[in-house]
Amino acid sequence: MSEVSMVVNGREVTGAVEDRTLLVHYLREHLGLTGTHVGCDTSQCGACVVHLDGKAVKSCTILAAQASGSTITTIEGLANGADLHPVQAAFKEHHGLQCGFCTPGMIMASVDMINRHPEGLDEATVRAELEGNICRCTGYHNIVKAVLAASETMSKGKAKAA
Template sequence: MAEISMTVNGRKVTATVEDRTLLVHFLREHLGLTGTHVGCDTSQCGACVVHLDGKAVKSCTMLAAQASGSEVLTIEGLAQDGELHPVQAAFKEYHGLQCGFCTPGMIMAAVDIINRHPNGLDEKTVREELEGNICRCTGYHNIVKAILAASEAMRGRAAEAA
């Protein structure tokens, strides 16, 4: 058993878990944060993407104990004060989802992609960066449009703040 402590969506949590508990299972089963999905358990589909200390990680191949001492952000913590994050809003506006299974991981990956490319994105870069996230419904066209729109919106906000 391992005693773990981390900050999840801004809230400090402490728990005792089996050493082999994956981060995705800790989030879903221990904390009730079911927005992070289990798709493949092999790091292939991206449905389990969360942010660990500000970077996208696939939580299905990471032990909860490895995240101890870190800050974890899940899809549930992305919206602030009842307002959708710009990426969430863009996915809604541009119909970047259908069944919704991949959507939380796709959105968390998209936020990371946009954060790593503060000067903007092009379609080729978005498609390359999304290679680790699988969507079986939309064919990516609307997902890519949503990410490009969110990138522009976030650049606009940053320019206004500066």
């Protein structure tokens, strides 16, 4: 057993976990944060993407013990109360989801992508960067539209703040 301590969605959490416990299982089973999905068990689908110390990671590839001392943001920690994050709002507005299973991972990967490309994004970049996230329903067209719209919204927000 290992004792883990981390900040998850702004809240400090601690607990004992088996050494082999994956971060995705710790979030879902120990903390009840079920928005982070387990999709493939092979780290290929991206349904489990969270932010670890500000960077998108597949939480099925990291042990909870490895994440101890880190700051984690899950899909549940992205919105500001009832106000959706711009990426969440864009997915809703541009119909970037169907069944919704991949959506949390897609959104978390997209937020990271937008943050790493403050100058803006183009369709080719979005498609290339989302290759690690699989959607079996949408064909990606509306996901790409949503990411581009959110990128534009977030860029304007940064320009206004400057």
